[in-house]
Amino acid sequence: MVFDDYLTQNAVQWPGKEACIADDRRSTYAELDAAANRLAHALVDAGVGRGDRVAVFMENRLEAAVSVFGVLRAGAAFVMVNPTTKPDKLCYMLNDCAAAAVIAVGRSKAALEAIDAEVPSVRQVITCGPTAPTEGAPAKPRLDFDSDLPAFPAGPPPRRCIDMDLAAIIYTSGSTGRPKGVTMTHRNVISAADSITQYLQNVPEDIILNVLPLSFDYGLYQLLMSVRLGMTLVLEKTFAYPYRIVQHIREERVTGFPGVPTMFAILLQMKDLDPADFDTVRYISNTGAALPPAHIERLGGLFRNARIYSMYGVTECKRVTYLPPEELERRPASVGKGMPNEEVWIVDDKGNPVGPGVVGELVVRGSNVMQGYWGLPEETAAVLRPGRYPWERVLYTGDLFKMDDEGFLYFVSRKDDIIKSRGEKVSPREVESVIVEIDGVQEAAVVGIPDEILGQAIKAVVVKAPGADLDQRDVIGHCSRRLESFLVPKVVEFRDALPKTDSGKVKHKALKGPDAA
Amino acid sequence: MRVKIRAFILESFMYGSAPEELEDTASFLETGIIDSTGIMEVVLFLEEEFEIKVEDNEMLPENLDSVDSLCRFLEKKGAAST
Numbered sequence: 001m002v003f004d005d006y007l008t009q010n011a012v013q014w015p016g017k018e019a020c021i022a023d024d025r026r027s028t029y030a031e032l033d034a035a036a037n038r039l040a041h042a043l044v045d046a047g048v049g050r051g052d053r054v055a056v057f058m059e060n061r062l063e064a065a066v067s068v069f070g071v072l073r074a075g076a077a078f079v080m081v082n083p084t085t086k087p088d089k090l091c092y093m094l095n096d097c098a099a100a101a102v103i104a105v106g107r108s109k110a111a112l113e114a115i116d117a118e119v120p121s122v123r124q125v126i127t128c129g130p131t132a133p134t135e136g137a138p139a140k141p142r143l144d145f146d147s148d149l150p151a152f153p154a155g156p157p158p159r160r161c162i163d164m165d166l167a168a169i170i171y172t173s174g175s176t177g178r179p180k181g182v183t184m185t186h187r188n189v190i191s192a193a194d195s196i197t198q199y200l201q202n203v204p205e206d207i208i209l210n211v212l213p214l215s216f217d218y219g220l221y222q223l224l225m226s227v228r229l230g231m232t233l234v235l236e237k238t239f240a241y242p243y244r245i246v247q248h249i250r251e252e253r254v255t256g257f258p259g260v261p262t263m264f265a266i267l268l269q270m271k272d273l274d275p276a277d278f279d280t281v282r283y284i285s286n287t288g289a290a291l292p293p294a295h296i297e298r299l300g301g302l303f304r305n306a307r308i309y310s311m312y313g314v315t316e317c318k319r320v321t322y323l324p325p326e327e328l329e330r331r332p333a334s335v336g337k338g339m340p341n342e343e344v345w346i347v348d349d350k351g352n353p354v355g356p357g358v359v360g361e362l363v364v365r366g367s368n369v370m371q372g373y374w375g376l377p378e379e380t381a382a383v384l385r386p387g388r389y390p391w392e393r394v395l396y397t398g399d400l401f402k403m404d405d406e407g408f409l410y411f412v413s414r415k416d417d418i419i420k421s422r423g424e425k426v427s428p429r430e431v432e433s434v435i436v437e438i439d440g441v442q443e444a445a446v447v448g449i450p451d452e453i454l455g456q457a458i459k460a461v462v463v464k465a466p467g468a469d470l471d472q473r474d475v476i477g478h479c480s481r482r483l484e485s486f487l488v489p490k491v492v493e494f495r496d497a498l499p500k501t502d503s504g505k506v507k508h509k510a511l512k513g514p515d516a517a
Numbered sequence: 518m519r520v521k522i523r524a525f526i527l528e529s530f531m532y533g534s535a536p537e538e539l540e541d542t543a544s545f546l547e548t549g550i551i552d553s554t555g556i557m558e559v560v561l562f563l564e565e566e567f568e569i570k571v572e573d574n575e576m577l578p579e580n581l582d583s584v585d586s587l588c589r590f591l592e593k594k595g596a597a598s599t
Contacts, residue, residue, distance in 0.1 A: 059547075084549055107547070238546055240553040243576045262554070269557075270573040422554070453554065477532025485552040 002161045002186045003193075003224065004072040007033050010230045014204075019227065021252065022062040022235035029230070032066065034154040039070025039126070041152040042143055043101055046124035050075040050160040052100035053169055056214075057081040057090065057111065060237040063128040063145055064214050065223055067103045072167060072186075075160030076100070079169045079181070080215040084484040087114035089179070094119045097169050097181055097374055106131030106144070116140050163187040169374055170217050172315040175416040177429030181374030182315045191367035192318035193221065193228045195339040199322050200256070200283060200309065204230040207280075208256040209248050211236045211263065216424065217315050218287060222258055231256075239263050242270055246277055253280040257306070260288040260423030261295065265453045268298050278303045287311040287319070288423025289455040290411065293332045310335055312411060314397050315425075316383065317369040320344060320362065321409055334408040342366035344409070346401050351385075359402045359412050364395040417508055419448035421456050424486045428508070431489065434482045435460055435475060440468030445498050446489065447511045460489040461511045463498060470494075518567075518596065522587050525562050530555060541584040556581060563587070567596035 010019070011033035019032040027035070048054060054076045056067040064080075071078040079097055081090060087110050094102065098121040104112060106127035115122055116139035125138070128145035143149065167189045169181040208226055210233060212219030226233040234252050236244060245267065248254060264286070267273075281303050291299075291310060299308060308328055312335035313319030321344065323336030338344040345353045346360040354360045365387055372380035387394035400412040419426040428446035435444040443463040448456035460479075464470055472492040479488045499510040519541075527539055530551050545551040551559065559581060560571045569591070580590040 084552070238553050240546055240551070240556040241576050241578055241581065243574050244578070246574075266554075266557070270576075272573055473532045480530075480532070485549070 001163055001190060002072065002159075002165070003167055003189050003228075004036065004069050006228050006230075007036060007069050007073075008156070010227065014230055017230065018232045020062060020065045020223075020233050020235060022060065022065070023237075025062050027062055027065075032069065035066040035149070036069035036073050037154055037156050038149045038152040039066055039103075039145075040073035040157050042126065042149055043070065043074040043076065043124065044157050045152075046101060046141065046143075048074050048076050048100045048124070051166045052076045053079050053097040053166075054101045054103065055079045055081050055094055055097075055099045057083060057085070057102060057104040057108065058128070059083045059105070060210070060214050060219070060235045061105075061128075062235070063103070065233070065235065066145075068214070068220070068223060069227070071103075072161075073156060075157075075165070077166035077168050079171070080220055081171070082213060082215040082484050083108075085111075086482055086484070087111050089483075091115065091118045093171055093179060093181075094122065096179075100124070101126065103128070105129045108132075109134070112138065161186065163190065168220075170220070170315055173418065173425040173427040173430065174379070175418055175427060175429060177427050177433055180376055180379060183371045183374050184318075185371060188318075188368055188370060189224060190228075191341065193225050195341050195366075195368060196221065196319055196322075197225050197229055198340045199324075200285065202229050202231065202256070206231040206255045206282075207234065207252055208232070208258070209234045209236065209245070209252070209254040210258065211239050211245060212258060212260070217318055218258065218260070218313075218423075221318065239266060242266050246270075246273065249281060250277045255280055255282045256285075257281050257283070257303075258285045258287075261286065261291050261455055262422040262453055264291065264295055264299055268295060268302070273302060275302050275304050279305050281306045283307045283309060283325075285309040285311060287313055289420045290333070290335075296328065296332055312336075312399075312409075314364075314395075314399070315370075316397070317364050317366065317395050319368070320364050320397065323408070327408070331404070331408055334404070334410050337407055337409060338364075338366075342368060346403060346409075347396075356403050356405045356407075359400050361415065362397045362399050362401040362409070364397060365392075369393070369395045417447075419446070419456050419458060421448065421451075421454050421458055422486050423455065426456075426458060426487055431458060431460065431479065431483065431487055434479055435462060435489075437482070438470065438475065438478050440465050440470045441475075442468075443498055445506045445508060445511055447508050449491065449512050451490070454490070457490040458488070459491040459493065459511070461493050461495055461498065463495055518591055519584065519588050521566060522584055522591075525559075525566070526550065526584065529558060529562075539584065543584075544578075544582050546578070546582055559587075563591065563596075567591055567594075569594045569596050 010029040015030035101124040109132035163186040171179040210222035307325035310323040343365040384393040451457035
């Protein structure tokens with residue numbers, strides 16, 4: 001079984017059923033299947049081979065859903081890239097995985113020019129939507145979704161993969177600042193999707209509203225799980241207009257609403273919301289960061305018929321735990337227990353399992369665990385270590401947990417200093433290295449500070465070079481031109497020096513308060 | 518009114534960019550000028566600067582997603598222009 005077989009099955013069983021609704025465009029399973037096939041033919045024709053990587057670089061839209069399945073059907077693996085990624089990081093990622101093709105929105109002029117110039121492995125670019133005019137012909141061959149793909153056959157290309165083949169590379173931030181490619185096979189993805197849909201009790205009649213970026217594994221899996229069972233997916237590209245969310249839920253009669261605390265916080269800020277608009281929602285899910293207990297209560301009041309699922313996961317194995325909703329009132333701070341078809345336990349520094357009440361690192365064993373980080377054997381060996389049997393590897397999550405007497409898990413902290421802002425991982429090193437590029441910045445340190453809406457906000461503490469004339473806007477402006485939106489600092493503080501330990505390491509904890517010593 | 522809106526957008530979200538880079542018809546979201554948490558700042562600015570109240574159900578792209586949309590929305594709301 002390879003993942004796109006589920007799309008084939010649904011197209012046969014329920015050809016007229018709505019698969020994906022995005023921006024007022026509605027696609028049935030038969031249409032999605034045919035569109036995926038056409039894209040797959042175009043990729044194969046361009047020389048994309050089995051196991052090749054194809055990047056998908058766009059906001060949530062119908063073509064993104066088509067691309068995920070078109071790439072799989074071509075026998076390749078998709079690499080979802082956040083659409084706000086700036087050209088140099090985009091090229092880094094594409095070169096890192098030696099991408100054979102890129103599918104992007106045509107208006108990403110700077111990105112497409114950079115790919116033409118700096119990513120030799122890419123042999124085909126496919127665009128959708130209006131294309132920004134270029135001077136002269138682009139260096140790499142171009143195809144357009146609307147004008148070129150209809151010429152390709154609507155039936156599938158010859159099958160090339162088995163479940164051990166590559167399905168996806170999902171880039172994740174690390175504490176060193178360089179993103180790492182979490183590598184998943186079809187078997188990994190099927191295992192994760194099956195476990196999650198089982199505990200969410202998903203059925204084909206579910207209608208999921210996905211506002212999370214498809215470039216984030218949480219958002220991506222809404223599409224994958226929806227197709228796995230033949231559900232209907234409503235795709236929204238942004239949470240900027242919260243009232244659109246209310247409209248979607250009411251008009252499409254949404255039954256499932258996954259979110260992160262930032263989204264729920266923004267929704268709860270709206271006054272005069274009518275709970276009747278949300279009565280079709282039977283579950284909401286949360287992960288990425290903890291939901292404040294006050295918000296859990298208010299969400300329950302707004303979504304009167306919904307079960308609330310608190311969950312925890314890491315990109316390296318997609319998801320780890322979920323809290324059965326009936327436990328939420330008794331243990332609101334817990335993220336639950338391991339999901340179906342998975343084993344988790346907590347270990348001490350020597351790798352020995354510990355009992356209740358003892359803080360240690362969470363370890364995960366399951367078919368949802370990644371194969372490794374693409375091209376990074378050392379980093380991989382640091383987190384994938386020998387498991388129960390000599391031939392297997394288990395995942396060390398890098399998160400500290402403890403469990404109670406009944407085995408329910410509680411997140412304590414990260415082992416490293418990754419910040420979670422808007423539910424997304426932020427590498428302080430990555431942001432620091434961008435700030436230091438500014439003329440006049442001598443040193444910079446980045447920390448997370450508590451924020452009601454974001455979870456953690458990014459605070460940059462900057463030491464100016466002597467005589468440098470810089471203000472907060474210079475720093476934030478530079479970062480917003482170089483980094484994805486969720487990586488840009490919210491607050492900048494200038495100091496004469498950074499507090500350091502005897503060995504010269506910056507004392508990050510000391511930077512969290514205003515002008516704290 | 519348009520001048521104030523353009524100044525606010527350029528100041529708050531487009532640090533260091535030349536005024537020509539902000540097209541009146543450009544979608545803030547599509548071009549990445551403003552992201553999802555930035556829209557709340559725009560709403561606050563409208564309420565304070567133009568003495569109007571933005572209802573929850575008016576927070577839609579058609580009202581807020583470009584300089585032109587903002588101007589039309591403000592006119593509809595009978596905004597106080599100084």
